[in-house]
Amino acid sequence: MIVRKVNAKSIITKSNIPGIDFVINPYIGCQHACIYCYAEFMKRFTGHVGDSWGEFLDVKHCNWDKIRPEKYNGKTLLFSSVTDPYTPLEVKYENTRSVLEKLIGTKASVQILTKSDLVVRDLDLFKQFDDIQVGISINSLNEEFVRVIEPRASKPLDRLKSLRTISKEGVPTYVFVSPIFPKISDWQSIIDAALPITDDFRFENLNFRRHNVSRIMDLVASKHPELSEFFTQIMRHPSMWDEIEEDIEAYCSLRKIRCKIEFHHGGFSKTK
Numbered sequence: 001m002i003v004r005k006v007n008a009k010s011i012i013t014k015s016n017i018p019g020i021d022f023v024i025n026p027y028i029g030c031q032h033a034c035i036y037c038y039a040e041f042m043k044r045f046t047g048h049v050g051d052s053w054g055e056f057l058d059v060k061h062c063n064w065d066k067i068r069p070e071k072y073n074g075k076t077l078l079f080s081s082v083t084d085p086y087t088p089l090e091v092k093y094e095n096t097r098s099v100l101e102k103l104i105g106t107k108a109s110v111q112i113l114t115k116s117d118l119v120v121r122d123l124d125l126f127k128q129f130d131d132i133q134v135g136i137s138i139n140s141l142n143e144e145f146v147r148v149i150e151p152r153a154s155k156p157l158d159r160l161k162s163l164r165t166i167s168k169e170g171v172p173t174y175v176f177v178s179p180i181f182p183k184i185s186d187w188q189s190i191i192d193a194a195l196p197i198t199d200d201f202r203f204e205n206l207n208f209r210r211h212n213v214s215r216i217m218d219l220v221a222s223k224h225p226e227l228s229e230f231f232t233q234i235m236r237h238p239s240m241w242d243e244i245e246e247d248i249e250a251y252c253s254l255r256k257i258r259c260k261i262e263f264h265h266g267g268f269s270k271t272k
C-alpha cells in the first residue's frame, strides 16, 4: 500500500451529483478496492496513472479550522463520492472524524455512506448533528462473493451490525443496495435483514464502465458462468434493467418500504 500525505486547498467541494450540493472526500484512492468502482478515473487527475486502484491512499491535509459549519446551512453534504470515508486507514489518520468535528453546528443535511463497520466509531459525533443520515452500501449477504468484489470492505453482516447500533441511538439510517449484480445480488434478503434497522432503502444497478467491464466479466465467468451471456446482454441493452426495477418496486410496495431507485440506464439515471 502506497500512502502519502498531500496538501489540499479544501476538502469540501461542489458536487454535480443530483440532490447533493457538496461532497467531502478526505482521501484520494480507496483501500476497499471494489472491482466495479467507478472512482478509478481519479487516478488520471491525481498522479496515480499506473498504480492499482486500492493499492494507494493519499491522505489529504488541510487547515481544518477553515471549515465554517454555517457556510453549508440549507445545503446537502455527502461523505464521500470517490473514496470511502471509513477506508481502513481512517483508524490512523482520522480525516473523516476531523471534518465531522468541524461541521458540528451546521444546519446542512449531512449524509454518510460507507462499506465499513468503522462508521460506528463516530456515533458520538453523529448524535450532535441536527440533520444527518448514516447509510451503508451493501449488495450481497454472500460473504464469499463480497470478499471477491469488495476485498477490503467490512463483511456485510458487520456493516449491518454497526448500522443497528447507530440506529438504536436514534440517528436516522438508510441502506443503499448497490451495486446490484443482476441475478446475483440477493436484494430481497438484504431488505429482510435490514428492515428491523431502517425502512429507508435506495437501490442502484451495476454501472458498466470501460475500466471495469473486463473485471466484472471475468468474475461472472469464474463464479457464475451460466450468467455470462446474460451480463453481456444487459450491458448492451440497459432497458433489461427495467424488469429488475419493477420487481424491486413491487416488493417494496408490498412491504410498505420507502424505496428510491437510482438506476443508470445507459449512462443516465432516472431517479424516482
Ligand code: SF4
Pocket (backbone or CB within 6 Å): 030, 031, 032, 033, 034, 036, 037, 038, 039, 081, 082, 083, 084, 115, 150, 153
Ligand atoms: S468503497 Fe466505494 S470508493 Fe471505495 S473502492 Fe469501493 S466503490 Fe470505490
